[in-house]
Amino acid sequence: MTKADILIIGAGATGLMAAVTLAKAGKMVIVLEARNRCGGRIHTINQGLFFKDTELGAEFIHGDLPVTLSLLKEAGIAFDTASGEMVHYKNGKFNNDEGVEGWDLLMQKLKTIDKDISINEFLDREFGSEAYHDLKNSVRQFAAGYDSADPDRGSTFALRNEWLNDDEDAQYRVKGGYVKIVDYLEDRIKNAGGSIFLNSAVKEIKWKPGYVKVITNDGVVYGAGQLLIALPLGVLQADKDQLGALTFNPQISEQMAAINQMGFGAVIKILLEFDEPFWIDKQTELQAGKNLENMIFLLSDEEIPTWWTQTPDPSPVITGWLGGPPAAAKKDVPDEEVLRQSLQSLSNIFKRNIEDLKAKVVASRIVNWTNDPFTMGSYAYDTVNASAFREILKQPVDNTLFFAGEYLYDGAAMGTVEAALTSGEEVAKKMIPK
Numbered sequence: 001m002t003k004a005d006i007l008i009i010g011a012g013a014t015g016l017m018a019a020v021t022l023a024k025a026g027k028m029v030i031v032l033e034a035r036n037r038c039g040g041r042i043h044t045i046n047q048g049l050f051f052k053d054t055e056l057g058a059e060f061i062h063g064d065l066p067v068t069l070s071l072l073k074e075a076g077i078a079f080d081t082a083s084g085e086m087v088h089y090k091n092g093k094f095n096n097d098e099g100v101e102g103w104d105l106l107m108q109k110l111k112t113i114d115k116d117i118s119i120n121e122f123l124d125r126e127f128g129s130e131a132y133h134d135l136k137n138s139v140r141q142f143a144a145g146y147d148s149a150d151p152d153r154g155s156t157f158a159l160r161n162e163w164l165n166d167d168e169d170a171q172y173r174v175k176g177g178y179v180k181i182v183d184y185l186e187d188r189i190k191n192a193g194g195s196i197f198l199n200s201a202v203k204e205i206k207w208k209p210g211y212v213k214v215i216t217n218d219g220v221v222y223g224a225g226q227l228l229i230a231l232p233l234g235v236l237q238a239d240k241d242q243l244g245a246l247t248f249n250p251q252i253s254e255q256m257a258a259i260n261q262m263g264f265g266a267v268i269k270i271l272l273e274f275d276e277p278f279w280i281d282k283q284t285e286l287q288a289g290k291n292l293e294n295m296i297f298l299l300s301d302e303e304i305p306t307w308w309t310q311t312p313d314p315s316p317v318i319t320g321w322l323g324g325p326p327a328a329a330k331k332d333v334p335d336e337e338v339l340r341q342s343l344q345s346l347s348n349i350f351k352r353n354i355e356d357l358k359a360k361v362v363a364s365r366i367v368n369w370t371n372d373p374f375t376m377g378s379y380a381y382d383t384v385n386a387s388a389f390r391e392i393l394k395q396p397v398d399n400t401l402f403f404a405g406e407y408l409y410d411g412a413a414m415g416t417v418e419a420a421l422t423s424g425e426e427v428a429k430k431m432i433p434k
């Protein structure tokens with residue numbers, strides 16, 4: 001049995017940040033990672049000819065986020081502003097977003113509710129009339145698309161916090177990809193004497209106060225005095241017979257009940273590289289009434305509704321995004337079919353023959369994170385009363401089992417790399433005796 005002071009399960013942003021903090025404090029740390037790479041939901045690929053520094057998972061820094069930006073500064077990693085025009089396409093044509101009827105009333109009602117309820121309950125209660133059909137659809141699409149949330153479970157309070165605190169900060173992309181942060185953290189762990197073992201999917205955690213024994217799928221056993229569980233919520237919620245899922249012995253019923261009541265969304269990210277950025281041409285200019293050279297986001301009512309470009313970089317890569325319940329419903333749809341639906345959506349929006357578009361694709365990648373055994377979803381969203389469940393999970397179990405992850409972060413940057421880094425650092429500091 002290999003022994004350490006502290007074992008960490010999961011080498012995503014959370015686990016790596018925690019490992020750096022603990023190793024620097026002199027703890028002997030071992031990180032166990034199921035995949036053959038670190039980073040988890042951060043996964044930058046660089047195929048040489050195509051998809052240069054392309055993000056299969058996290059892509060943006062959503063604002064001036066302190067932990068991420070200070071890490072980039074410390075590591076000397078550059079980042080670019082990701083800005084451009086938001087373009088809308090609905091009912092067969094490009095249009096200016098003139099808003100939907102009832103939006104101001106929605107904001108007023110959001111300000112006055114005093115008890116948290118689900119988004120759908122709120123919409124049905126306050127906006128029952130048929131006149132608000134479009135309004136309700138817009139809210140549900142936002143919750144599903146941006147927060148990857150199920151509106152039947154998502155919290156109205158969380159939606160309110162998000163919308164009323166929307167500070168329109170700039171967004172950024174890491175030069176060379178988010179993987180640069182992963183590489184930097186990995187180096188720091190190793191330089192501080194910590195170890196990372198890849199291809200080590202943990203299956204079972206046996207524990208008693210002050211002692212843990214962790215067993216991998218291959219039967220390898222590790223021991224330590226404390227354990228940090230830095231896994232995605234989707235993996236923690238999974239049925240125990242699934243690859244990636246793990247068991248606790250003895251069980252931790254209160255923590256598992258909290259885990260199961262929290263929200264973890266679904267997402268499919270679609271990457272298409274064309275032989276040229278075909279959306280910047282005369283035909284589209286005539287159709288849209290403007291040149292789309294500066295377009296960053298394209299929001300539509302197509303099957304794959306959200307698209308974005310690499311603007312201001314003039315790249316021929318366009319990224320599709322499907323979040324929330326529609327992505328969950330496509331969990332087992334084959335990649336070729338999702339690719340077909342993606343091209344059909346682009347064909348409808350840009351009025352191109354689908355076969356012509358297909359012929360222009362030079363590289364494609366469908367990333368169905370909900371179907372990935374070591375993620376099983378996208379990122380966390382707040383369900384009703386989620387803060388109470390977070391509080392339960394933030395308390396260590398007998399000073400032996402600790403949880404950390406983007407889902408345990410309280411703040412506006414929920415579900416992000418910032419949330420993961422912050423949670424990892426905070427929990428690691430709790431594990432270091434004063």
Ligand SMILES: Cc1cc2nc3c(=O)[nH]c(=O)nc-3n(C[C@H](O)[C@H](O)[C@H](O)COP(=O)(O)OP(=O)(O)OC[C@H]3O[C@@H](n4cnc5c(N)ncnc54)[C@H](O)[C@@H]3O)c2cc1C
Pocket residue numbers: 009010011012013014015032033034035038039040041042056057058059060061062200201202203230231232235244245246267269369373374375377378379404405406407415416417418419420
């Ligand atoms: C498609 C997509 C796009 C996103 N876009 C953005 C964005 O633009 N900006 C942003 O800030 N955030 C974004 N996010 C969210 C962000 O990626 C995550 O919040 C963050 O990376 C989570 O880090 P983590 O360490 O908590 O979890 P993870 O990165 O999931 O790390 C957990 C690790 O645990 C490992 N693991 C799982 N099961 C086991 C097991 N049984 N044994 C051992 N190891 C195991 C996994 O392989 C993984 O490496 C996006 C996420 C997705 C899926």
